[in-house]
Amino acid sequence: QQQVKQSPQSLxxxxxxxxxxxxxxxxxxxxxxxxxxxxxxxxxxxLIAIRPDVSEKKEGxxxxxxxxxxxxxxxxxxxxxxxxxxxxxxxxxxxxxxALIFGKGTTLSxxx
Amino acid sequence: xxxxxxxxxxxxxxxxxxxTLQCAQDMNHNSMYWYRQDPxxxxxxxxxxxxxxxxxKGEVPxxxxxxxxxxxxxxxxxxxAAPSQTSVYFCASSATAGTAYGYTFGSGTRxxxx
Numbered sequence: 421q422q423q424v425k426q427s428p429q430s431l432x433x434x435x436x437x438x439x440x441x442x443x444x445x446x447x448x449x450x451x452x453x454x455x456x457x458x459x460x461x462x463x464x465x466x467l468i469a470i471r472p473d474v475s476e477k478k479e480g481x482x483x484x485x486x487x488x489x490x491x492x493x494x495x496x497x498x499x500x501x502x503x504x505x506x507x508x509x510x511x512x513x514x515x516x517x518x519a520l521i522f523g524k525g526t527t528l529s530x531x532x
Numbered sequence: 533x534x535x536x537x538x539x540x541x542x543x544x545x546x547x548x549x550x551x552t553l554q555c556a557q558d559m560n561h562n563s564m565y566w567y568r569q570d571p572x573x574x575x576x577x578x579x580x581x582x583x584x585x586x587x588x589k590g591e592v593p594x595x596x597x598x599x600x601x602x603x604x605x606x607x608x609x610x611x612x613a614a615p616s617q618t619s620v621y622f623c624a625s626s627a628t629a630g631t632a633y634g635y636t637f638g639s640g641t642r643x644x645x646x
Contacts, residue, residue, distance in 0.1 A: 429572070454634065463536075463622050463637030464575070509574060518582075518629060519565050519590060524574035 423447055424512050426523030433530050439497040441526045443510035446491065450512040454520070455484065455495050458507045467508070468495070500530045534558050538623050538638035545613045545645045553608040553641050555623030561636070563629040564606035566590075566598060568619040569640075575622065581606055582629040613645045 425444045433439045443453075454469035470477045470484040470493065477484045483496040497504055507527050511520040539554045557564065565580040567590075577590030579598040587598050595617060597609045606625075610617060620642050624635040 426574070456635075461639075463624075463639050464635075465637065466634035469634065518588075519563075519577050519580040520635065521577070521591075522567075522575040524572060 423521045424510060424523040426510050426526060428526060429524070430527045431529070433497075433500045433528065435500065435502060435530055435532045437500050437530075439495075439500045439504070439528055439530070441495045441508055441510070441528070442492065443494065443512075443523050444490075444492045445512050447512070447514070448491070449514045451515055452513045453484070453486065453493050454511050455482075456509045456511065456522075458509065458525075464509060497528075500528075502530045502532045504528060505530050536623055536625055536636050536638035538621075538641050540641060541639070542642050543644070545610075545643065547614060547645060549613050550609065550611050551613065551643075552610075553621055553623075553643075554605070555607065555638060556605045557623075557625040557636070558604065559625060559627075559636065560603070561625035561627050562603070563626045563633075564600065565624045565626075565635065566596075566606070566608045567622045567624065568592065569622060570619050578608065578621075580629065613643075615645045617643065618645045619643060 455467045456464035457467045458464040481498045486493045510523040513520045536557045566578040567575040581587045581600040584603045620640045624637045626633040626635045
């Protein structure tokens with residue numbers, strides 16, 4: 421059972437454009453929603469995270485939008501740059517001391 | 533540099549061989565995790581240890597065993613490797629299991645079973 425569904429699987433965006441990656445979850449007990457960024461040959465690294473008590477969180481060019489009623493959250497990358505080309509994973513977890521559940525990932529390619 | 537160290541970085545095994553993947557963290561984190569990454573499948577949890585002395589199964593535990601040796605070290609053992617276990621394995625740690633704590637990942641072990 422896939423608890424966190426991520427789309428699209430791959431994304432090509434022109435330099436300066438907006439990249440949007442979406443995730444949907446099923447477990448209403450989830451209360452922590454991070455995004456991780458992974459470059460080839462490296463481990464994932466935390467990019468930005470949100471709790472369900474806010475609808476949006478922004479850090480530089482990266483924004484998470486959260487819709488609790490729809491059980492969806494998304495990552496927006498403004499002014500996308502070639503250096504943003506990477507694989508992005510959404511994830512979710514609960515307070516119950518369990519581990520993060522990851523989506524299947526989105527490979528982003530920003531063309532110059 | 534502080535972080536999560538995984539050894540080895542690369543390994544080729546024959547079907548039926550056994551091996552142990554090592555992971556150590558130096559951030560005084562309580563919780564540690566093992567994930568596998570396969571193309572199109574994302575990161576799938578194999579086992580995790582919320583605290584020293586405890587381990588729990590994740591989504592794909594079959595064919596694996598783990599040992600939380602101490603607070604720093606968490607090893608993953610393949611008793612009889614199968615081609616289906618060809619994957620990239622990542623170890624991660626966090627201050628504690630549960631919400632609002634970011635994971636620090638190691639650089640991975642690329643395992644091929646032939």
